[in-house]
Amino acid sequence: MEEKLFKTAIVGMVGRTNAGKSSLVNALAGEKVAIVSAVEQTTRNTNRAIVEDDRGQLVLLDTPGLHKAQGNLGKVLNAIAR
Numbered sequence: 001m002e003e004k005l006f007k008t009a010i011v012g013m014v015g016r017t018n019a020g021k022s023s024l025v026n027a028l029a030g031e032k033v034a035i036v037s038a039v040e041q042t043t044r045n046t047n048r049a050i051v052e053d054d055r056g057q058l059v060l061l062d063t064p065g066l067h068k069a070q071g072n073l074g075k076v077l078n079a080i081a082r
């Protein structure tokens with residue numbers, strides 16, 4: 001029996017707010033899986049997108065990103081990203 005190597009990687013998107021993380025995830029996925037917005041802190045949970053081709057698989061985790069938390073929403077979003 002032939003054994004085939006399956007490559008997979010998990011990629012965390014942890015750039016600053018409004019850096020274009022969700023836009024990149026959507027572009028790589030080829031469809032809209034994450035909300036893109038000029039309003040900061042629109043991504044409030046960790047969206048997952050899976051991109052596959054014959055080289056392997058990427059699991060993209062789009063997070064709210066890390067930022068200097070001001071108030072409770074910011075703290076919760078940082079915790080989700082971490």
Ligand SMILES: Nc1nc2c(ncn2[C@@H]2O[C@H](COP(=O)(O)OP(=O)(O)O)[C@@H](O)[C@H]2O)c(=O)[nH]1
Nearest residue numbers: 016017018019020021022023024035036037038
């Ligand atoms: N000029 C420019 N704007 C971008 C680019 N990528 C995303 N944006 C815009 O930047 C804003 C924030 O994008 P988003 O993907 O939501 O950023 P996130 O907060 O890091 O997820 C949106 O208004 C996007 O349309 C880019 O490559 N160039």
Ligand SMILES: [Mg+2]
Nearest residue numbers: 021022035043
């Ligand atoms: Mg986002």
